[in-house]
Amino acid sequence: MPELPDVEVFRRYLNATALHKTVKDVAVKDAGVLRGISGKKLKGRLNGRSLESTKRRGKHMLAGLDNGHWLTFHFGMTGYLEYFKVPSGEREHDRVVMEFRNGYRLAFVNRRKLGRMGLVEDAARFFAAHSLGPDALDLDLGNFEDLMEGRRGSVKPALMDQSLIAGIGNIYSDEILYQAGVHPKTPVGKLKEEAVRRLFHRMNHVLKMAIKRKADPDQLPQTWLLTHRQDGAACPRCGGKVRRIKISGRSTYLCPACQSKSGR
């Protein structure tokens, strides 16, 4: 699930729920998701503190504590946040749960344990340690053109390279390429100037629209490829067949009729 739009939705969710509340206790249900800190230490550092702000870069989210330190979240493929007072039923995938003095809890939920949480003093150093490039939504056309300039491989791996541009994953890279009419295997160097511009504009459009629709696939336009990710499905634009191919082991969906390798 979590690419840039999803993480942005989580960030706004935390802003709307768990800010400015004093932490009473922290339950680390699975220390395996922690990085760089033990469960005991995390607990000690959070108790009595509160979350005062949030920031996001790509798929990473940080929550600023009232002592200047940062709680870090990465959601992996199945992570999300949930704020609640009374647990409804079994909560077997909660990995870390913070409890506040008001009786509410914020759970870091992660079915597959591919997500990560940590605590750092320096946000910039954290981003650097993960080799994160600029956030996809912080770029202007000139930045984007500069990043593509001199890039060697195919365009899809470039869009997904977090050290180049942070935030775009498998799903949204396919969507951006589809809307721009560019084949995912097109070498970046072969993209016409006009195609690079289209990619930039579609990137912004897709990410912003997805955030607006809460990154909920059910609310995303039926004209998008996203809602037709199935081999043999009808392309919403031309009625041709959507195909699934593999690019470095990841499923890639495209409409071969709409997406040309020449980059047009």
Next chain:
DNA sequence: AGTACCACCTGACGGC
């Protein structure tokens, strides 16, 4: 520099 593959995890689904 860029790509492919594996590992890390759990669960859903289709075929037999």
Next chain:
DNA sequence: TGCCGTCAGGTGGTAC
């Protein structure tokens, strides 16, 4: 029904 392989939107490390 049970078993098996495959697939799923994440990253990090290694090998080429």
